[in-house]
Amino acid sequence: MAEESGGHATTLGVRVEAARREAAGVTSYVLTAPDGAELPRWSPGAHVDVHLPSGTVRQYSLCGDPADRRSYRIAVLEQPAGRGGSVEVHRELRPGAAVQIGLPRSNFELVPARRYVFVAGGIGITPVLPMIRQVAASGIEWELVYGARTHGHFAFLGELAAHGDRVRTVPQDTAGVIDLDKLARGAAGAAVFCCGPAPLMDALVDAMAAAGHAGQVHLERFGPVATPVRDAAADDASGPEFVVELTRSGITVPVPRDVSVLDAVRGAGVDIPSSCEMGICGTCETTVLEGEVDHRDDLYTEAERATCGAMLVCVSRACGRKLVLDA
Structure with a gap:
């Protein structure tokens, strides 16, 4: 039910x-x-x-x-x-x-392409499996490079075996790591979809950029992208301590420097759903009615940040002294 x-x-x-x-x-x-x-x-x-x-x-x-x-x-x-x-x-x-x-939702949609290269690391094979199913049924050219620590750490090999040499497994203990530079050089014209540990995806992004194919990479991350340490003076200028007005709840909540919007709002008795609490999943997305957001998530693109009218309250903050939220 x-x-x-x-x-x-x-x-x-x-x-x-x-x-x-x-x-x-x-x-x-x-x-x-x-x-x-x-x-x-x-x-x-x-x-x-x-x-x-x-x-x-x-x-x-x-x-x-x-x-x-x-x-x-x-x-x-x-x-x-x-x-x-x-x-x-x-x-x-x-x-x-x-x-x-x-309910099912997605930040990792399969985009149309003439050719696909799938890269998976360990449990990162999971979102790739149905993509392969769809692309294979369409007859579009594709390949999968799948890395894991050992042969025993490869999941769903029985299903993947049906695709023959389109699937290449790379067990790290015997074959080393995936040669991402070589993969990137051969990815001209392909949409590259990758899911796996952050070091794998970060290295793939760098390799694709070096090969001139930066815009072809699509990622599903398990955790947030590492960000530079923020400058304390810049934080002071942007107003790290602020208030959020919750229009539907009819209350205004102070958000101290060391407390997230999500935790501050929950502390005031207003429940906002959340999942990762790292700024990557979108579960806590909340509509912003007024105020400028200091986006610190790893979900929105820069273009989306400028137009979405929302924020992930688990990590993002206010640029000024107040935000008005639809909560």
Whole structure:
């Protein structure tokens, strides 16, 4: 059953139909509606928020078949040294378990191209799988370069084997790292889609830029881009301490220097949904009615920042002394 906000469904109740080990530390989960009903449509590159029993919310890419309206599939790498979400998934999402998920959404859309080069690192294969399915069905030229620590860390090799030599695996322990400079030089005219650890994606961006193909790269990040240390004087000039007026809630909330807008608003009793809390997922996107935003996210492009009329309240702040938000 879907939970609603303002007359619109925001989450879906689903059941874990099956769980399967796909690689070292990686388990896939098939999710279905409890009554067997069709699930909302999605397109390659989409992800869902998974609301775990503890209240933790984590994002996972949909890696099944978009044409299958009866089930979703996600895959999760267990990271014992992480923030706890992946460990909880592996502990709690057993077959038969009920869980709430958000509606599918995407910041990683498959754009039209004459040729595609897919680059995946480890669990970064998940959003790429449905992209490959769609491109392969269309007959467009494509290739996948897939890196992992060892052969045992490659997930979904059985599915990928059907594509023959279009798929190249690079186990780091025996073959080293992916030669991104060579890949970039051969990527002329191709749309390059990459998901994986930040060092892989950062290196790919640099290699593509060096090869003159910077505009052809599309990324799905697990974490925020490293940013330079901010200048304290610049922070003072831009007004790091400010207030936010929440029009729907009818309150004004002070935001101290060392507190995010999200935490300040929640402290005042107003709940804004969030997931990554690192400025990459868009869950906490909030409409800005007045004021200039100091965008510190890794989601919007510069053009979007100038026109979107919104902010990610988990990381972004005010340039002045006040923001008016639709919250």
